[in-house]
Amino acid sequence: MPYVNIKVTKEGVTAEQxxxxxxxxxxxxFDVLGKKPQTTYVVIDEVETDNWGVGGETVTVRRKRVS
Amino acid sequence: MPYVNIKVTKEGVTAEQxxxxxxxxxxxxFDVLGKKPQTTYVVIDEVETDNWGVGGETVTVRRKRVS
Amino acid sequence: MPYVNIKVTKEGVTAEQxxxxxxxxxxxxFDVLGKKPQTTYVVIDEVETDNWGVGGETVTVRRKRVS
Amino acid sequence: MPYVNIKVTKEGVTAEQxxxxxxxxxxxxFDVLGKKPQTTYVVIDEVETDNWGVGGETVTVRRKRVS
Amino acid sequence: MPYVNIKVTKEGVTAEQxxxxxxxxxxxxFDVLGKKPQTTYVVIDEVETDNWGVGGETVTVRRKRVS
Amino acid sequence: MPYVNIKVTKEGVTAEQxxxxxxxxxxxxFDVLGKKPQTTYVVIDEVETDNWGVGGETVTVRRKRVS
Numbered sequence: 258m259p260y261v262n263i264k265v266t267k268e269g270v271t272a273e274q275x276x277x278x279x280x281x282x283x284x285x286x287f288d289v290l291g292k293k294p295q296t297t298y299v300v301i302d303e304v305e306t307d308n309w310g311v312g313g314e315t316v317t318v319r320r321k322r323v324s
Numbered sequence: 325m326p327y328v329n330i331k332v333t334k335e336g337v338t339a340e341q342x343x344x345x346x347x348x349x350x351x352x353x354f355d356v357l358g359k360k361p362q363t364t365y366v367v368i369d370e371v372e373t374d375n376w377g378v379g380g381e382t383v384t385v386r387r388k389r390v391s
Numbered sequence: 392m393p394y395v396n397i398k399v400t401k402e403g404v405t406a407e408q409x410x411x412x413x414x415x416x417x418x419x420x421f422d423v424l425g426k427k428p429q430t431t432y433v434v435i436d437e438v439e440t441d442n443w444g445v446g447g448e449t450v451t452v453r454r455k456r457v458s
Numbered sequence: 459m460p461y462v463n464i465k466v467t468k469e470g471v472t473a474e475q476x477x478x479x480x481x482x483x484x485x486x487x488f489d490v491l492g493k494k495p496q497t498t499y500v501v502i503d504e505v506e507t508d509n510w511g512v513g514g515e516t517v518t519v520r521r522k523r524v525s
Numbered sequence: 526m527p528y529v530n531i532k533v534t535k536e537g538v539t540a541e542q543x544x545x546x547x548x549x550x551x552x553x554x555f556d557v558l559g560k561k562p563q564t565t566y567v568v569i570d571e572v573e574t575d576n577w578g579v580g581g582e583t584v585t586v587r588r589k590r591v592s
Numbered sequence: 593m594p595y596v597n598i599k600v601t602k603e604g605v606t607a608e609q610x611x612x613x614x615x616x617x618x619x620x621x622f623d624v625l626g627k628k629p630q631t632t633y634v635v636i637d638e639v640e641t642d643n644w645g646v647g648g649e650t651v652t653v654r655r656k657r658v659s
Contacts, residue, residue: 258432259533260532261531261532262530266526272382275377276381278377278553279377283377283380284380285549290546295379297377297379298376298377298432299376299378300331300377302371303375304501307473309500309502309526310477310479310480310499311526312495313484314480315477315480327595328395329395331395332393344422344423351514353399353412356412357399357404362512362513364511365510365512366511367510383392409578409583410582412578414578416578429579431578431579431580431581434532434572436572437576442635443636444632444635444636445632447614447615449607451607459646464595465594466593475624478620479621483617486613489612490612491600499566512593543645544649547649548648551648565645566646567646568643568644568645
């Protein structure tokens with residue numbers, strides 16, 4: 258009965274990429290721990306770059322500074 | 325001082341239903357553990373069906389396949 | 392496919408009380424949103440009073456001050 | 459490698475306020491635990507007042523009742 | 526800068542299995558979204574079977590009933 | 593009514609340091625957003641180094657490799 262939460266910045270993740278993440282992590286839990294795929298829940302949170310901080314600044318600011 | 329987080333798929337949950345969930349879980353914590361209602365926080369997250377996976381597929385895909 | 396997380400301070404919650412919380416919240420999600428009990432996951436976290444803060448102090452300190 | 463999640467009600471938090479929260483909590487983890495700022499992640503969740511409950515009612519209802 | 530949280534029941538997950546989960550999910554985020562491994566954090570929570578509910582009962586009770 | 597969750601590796605955080613984290617983050621939410629200290633909850637999770645991954649390896653392995 259695993260529960261997995263994946264948080265990434267909201268920068269254009271496609272429906273197909275979400276499917277690949279869900280399929281991949283469900284397979285991983287089966288391969289490593291033998292967890293039945295039907296019992297694995299995965300929730301993907303896409304977080305605005307204004308709302309994600311690293312190194313004391315928002316990702317929005319960081320992206321501008323670095324690019 | 326309980327904190328409760330309820331995650332459900334975003335499929336038309338009404339304001340009234342949210343009120344019922346919040347009232348119900350707050351009452352439950354009082355009945356079972358004696359927690360004062362004023363100290364119980366409840367946060368409801370509604371998750372897009374593209375972002376929720378079960379059985380290795382998104383709920384979006386699952387709903388189409390099953391219906 | 393709801394997922395519910397309940398956080399309370401670690402102060403002697405019994406196995407029977409945990410069962411009541413799980414049964415109650417699962418029933419609530421069925422009553423309010425029609426969610427099938429078999430699909431509802433509930434995770435209870437018991438948090439040490441040193442690790443829970445409210446009003447800018449730990450619950451450990453608060454309990455001593457108030458009692 | 460700290461990870462911090464801040465949840466507040468969605469009531470007009472500005473980009474500048476988010477920057478201050480991220481800068482402040484990152485500095486705090488450096489001051490108290492010596493955690494290098496580059497390794498601290500902060501995620502801010504803004505929660506609709508319909509989806510946040512306290513005292514058995516939503517913040518939406520509470521705000522109307524109190525004001 | 527992804528953050529992944531994996532919750533499983535506490536039933537003897539070994540250090541080697543944890544390494545495999547961490548390596549696998551980090552690789553997945555690189556393969557699907559191009560996220561640099563150095564920026565991916567993974568936190569594994571092992572939850573006591575008394576504290577995990579499904580179908581309205583604890584996993585402890587479920588395991589006894591099913592076996 | 594903010595809720596803050598701080599996750600750090602379990603490496604000897606003292607009760608006094610926890611108090612400082614809780615006091616600091618509660619003050620920050622008052623200074624930046626005007627949130628009343630009595631309404632701010634803070635939960636600190638200390639995560640075993642075997643259960644925290646970065647760069648595709650556990651912190652346990654990383655600490656050995658780097659030292």
